[in-house]
Amino acid sequence: MSRLLPLALLTSLVALPLALGSNPYLLNALITTGILTIAAMSLNLLLGFTGQLSLGHIAFFGIGAYVSALTSLGFDVEIGFGTRIVHEPWPAAVGFLLAILAAGACGYLIGRLSFRVRGAYFVIVTVSFAEVVRLVALNWVELTQGPLALTNIPVIALGAPGLGSWTLKTKLQNYYLVLAVGTLCYVIIARLVGSRFGRAMRGLKENESLALSVGINAARTLTVATVISAAMAGAAGSLYAHYLRIIDPDVFQFATTVTIVIMVVAGGKGTLMGPVVGGLIFGLLPVVLRPVMAPEAQWMIYGIVLIAILFVMPKGIVPGIAGLFARLRAARAVPVLEASPAVPR
């Protein structure tokens, strides 16, 4: 089950556009949902597997978006002492890679800074970081256009020298790009979690003194986890920028962080599938709700759905359902044919 379920979901997601036809509204919702789900998966790496809550996770996402947009748009800014930095536009795909690097580098700083300050302090450090970055984006008008937004961001083109290139113009193409990046992130996280590194993260989360006493380096482990998590959030931000083709400092809004935290917690933190399930539910909920109610009311429904889920399944949907299957199986009390346990990976 642990391998089958993700594969079945992937297959359905690959086939989904064939079933939907090219309904642009639905495709758009799926693309933004997919991007937020990648952000949720990246947050889960920290929140679910190391136990650290990054409430400023959107900073990495926004940094990815801005770095990618500026790389592909080019800029010309004065940085004081009469020095100007002029950057000619580079391909958007390079922007995507730089977004990952830049967000990962910021993750390194935050990780180094805050592995000593756990729990509530980590939350405060990440929230402050996000706010600082938002203020920079808002006020460094020469670079970011401030509230006027960066517009006409080029779309991503894939290709290799000599082989020509393939520009991702349509929604359908973007859908598959997001799906591919999401799948890659899922596989990376799955491999990490199942590895020696994943065991180190689990050890630190479950019993830190004991983990230290068997030689696990807390600072290094938490920093590496933060870097990978931030880099993935940056990748999601880059996809966002090149898909929407316009970004403003609102990408840093706190509500987005809340949304991805909800996705992780409702789906089941510390499970691989949790953020995917939570992401799909809470990403697509607006699609269902929008025709029938105002945005403000949608937020209330969001809250009600979250509370309802956590009331029935306190650990989230994926652990809840897995537990249900385990109980059903135990109740049948007959030899079970499947070899694999029902615990979610």
Added chain:
Amino acid sequence: MSAILSVEQVGVRFGGLVAIADLHFDVREGEIVSLIGPNGAGKTTAFNVMTGFLKPSQGEVRFRGTGLTDLQPHEITRLGLARTFQRTSVFPDDTVFDNVMIGLHRQGAQSRRAPLLDALIGRAGASERRLRARAEALLDWVGLSERAGEKAGALAYGEQRLVGVALALATEPAMLLLDEPVSGMNASETQVFVSLIRQIRERGITVLLVEHDMPMVMEVSDRILVLNYGRLIAEGPPDRIRSDPAVIEAYLGQGKAARQAAAEVQEPAHA
């Protein structure tokens, strides 16, 4: 033989409380040494200093010649000094087997230069198989093979202590510090544990033991150190400690349980 661990004039203060004062002793390679003393004497504090969980207010601990003062717990473990904890200490949400796999963290590191990358590209298979075989062997050694698939947090206390010992052994230490390992074990489990300690020594691992079970301490130790109010008050082989007036006094000064312990000190070790 040479000293593997030297505690040199170590003092620890918590605010106004002197938990350890001027503690000074050596442990030689291959010895089984016990550190005993009434509750609150400073035994666990001494372990915490030796393993980097506490910085001493004065003095220094040297392990195989290396000063430990500036080292963090995980670095000290890597030098070959491992410990267990007085309170039962396991990774409660993981299976016993996975507990040991987490404990084998350092062994994983030595096999390859870039383990993280190997994991990502799926090349870690061989070293993972090696680790799993190691974990099985360790569980077999401490007698927990039957419990391998159970959640560590759900085990009886005595078994959780064995998990703790397996985790410490997984780091392949040259010296092992055991903090009250048989509390929560019954008499027959304790006897099994005594033979485990002897096997550990036979594999070349030096043992420093903190324990309240006096018959067990008398039976297993080459040498005993007695701590009272943070000070070393006696040191010597079991028969000398048994009849040492300062030791008897230290235990008699305490409550009923301690007096009982003092009575046990004087009794000959059970077979």
